[in-house]
Amino acid sequence: QTVVTQEPSFSVSPGxxxxxxxGLNSGSVSADHYPSWFQQTPGQAPRTLxxxxxxxxxxxxxxxxxxxxxxxxxxxxxxAQADDESDYYCAMxxxxxxxxxxxxxxxxxx
Amino acid sequence: EVQLVESGGGLVQIGSSLxxxxxxxxxxxxxxxxxxxxxxxxxxxEWVGLVRSxxxxxAATYAASVKGRFIMSRDDSTNTAYLQMNNLKTEDTALxxxxxxxxxxxxxxxYWGRGxxxxxxx
Numbered sequence: 001q002t003v004v005t006q007e008p009s010f011s012v013s014p015g016x017x018x019x020x021x022x023g024l025n026s027g028s029v030s031a032d033h034y035p036s037w038f039q040q041t042p043g044q045a046p047r048t049l050x051x052x053x054x055x056x057x058x059x060x061x062x063x064x065x066x067x068x069x070x071x072x073x074x075x076x077x078x079x080a081q082a083d084d085e086s087d088y089y090c091a092m093x094x095x096x097x098x099x100x101x102x103x104x105x106x107x108x109x110x
Numbered sequence: 111e112v113q114l115v116e117s118g119g120g121l122v123q124i125g126s127s128l129x130x131x132x133x134x135x136x137x138x139x140x141x142x143x144x145x146x147x148x149x150x151x152x153x154x155x156e157w158v159g160l161v162r163s164x165x166x167x168x169a170a171t172y173a174a175s176v177k178g179r180f181i182m183s184r185d186d187s188t189n190t191a192y193l194q195m196n197n198l199k200t201e202d203t204a205l206x207x208x209x210x211x212x213x214x215x216x217x218x219x220x221y222w223g224r225g226x227x228x229x230x231x232x
Contacts, residue, residue: 001174034217038155045207045222046147046155052216089155093217097171099145099157 002026004092004102011108012080020105021072022090028071033092035073037066040087040104049088050075077107085109112136112221114208119226122198130193130226132208137221140164143213144184144191148204149225158206161191163213176202198230 003025012018022035029035037050048057050066053073063078073092077084090102118130132144143166146158159172161182170182181194191208205225211217 036217036219038219040155045224046209046219047222048219051218055216055218057218057220091155091157097160097162097169098173099160101147101155101157104154 002092002094002100004090004100006088006090006102006105008103009106009108011110012077012084014080014082014109016080017076017078018080018107019069020075020077020088020090020107021069022074022092022102023072024092029068029073029092031068033073033094035066035068036091037064037073037075038089038091039084040089046089080109082109114210114221114223116206116208116223116226119206119228121229121231124198124200124230124232126198126230127194127196128198128228129195130206130208130228132191132193132223134189134191134210137210138212139189140186141212141214142210144182145209145211145219146182146193147207147209148202148228149207150201150204156204158193166213195228198228200230200232202228203230204228 005023035053038046040046054066065076087104089104113135115133143162145160161170179197184191207225209219209222
């Protein structure tokens with residue numbers, strides 16, 4: 001069974017840069033997995049930040065960027081702000097119309 | 111204004127059935143593939159499945175955890191997608207979101223609903 005892995009938690013200082021990663025328990029992440037990144041604050045619906053690995057969804061600030069780094073997908077936040085403190089999820093396309101979410105990363109800005 | 115609005119959630123007993131709806135407005139529903147994603151209290155997101163659009167023959171695909179118990183469908187005349195949940199288990203207790211991507215285009219889940227809560231009680 002394919003498992004999508006994320007760091008459980010991460011912290012960043014205001015104004016700092018942080019890179020969250022999204023990997024697979026077996027194999028490498030590639031563009032064919034169409035990695036997507038989502039931001040969710042408590043009590044809210046998820047918000048799509050990045051799709052197809054590096055395309056920003058409409059209205060997403062350019063301090064959020066996506067990439068594939070080595071064998072993982074990555075979400076980089078440059079110039080972190082207090083309201084970036086959220087849960088961040090990635091999701092991967094596994095083929096045959098199936099998607100799998102990672103367990104999420106709780107980002108603290110302090 | 112674009113909206114996806116889930117409804118039909120509630121408290122049910124183990125083994126029972128429940129049908130959720132996802133009504134869309136302000137977007138082109140007929141070309142949308144509708145996904146269902148659930149979230150247990152305080153936990154992460156889980157992809158439940160999707161129903162494709164007409165160009166993909168309304169095909170539905172399910173996560174292994176719900177395959178054989180859940181059925182996804184849609185009615186393009188009312189811009190509504192449905193999630194029929196049968197033989198419910200306690201582990202199906204979650205907040206159920208619908209979201210979409212435009213079929214046959216890059217996978218951008220551009221709109222999300224606020225979710226419908228489902229509680230399965232023993």
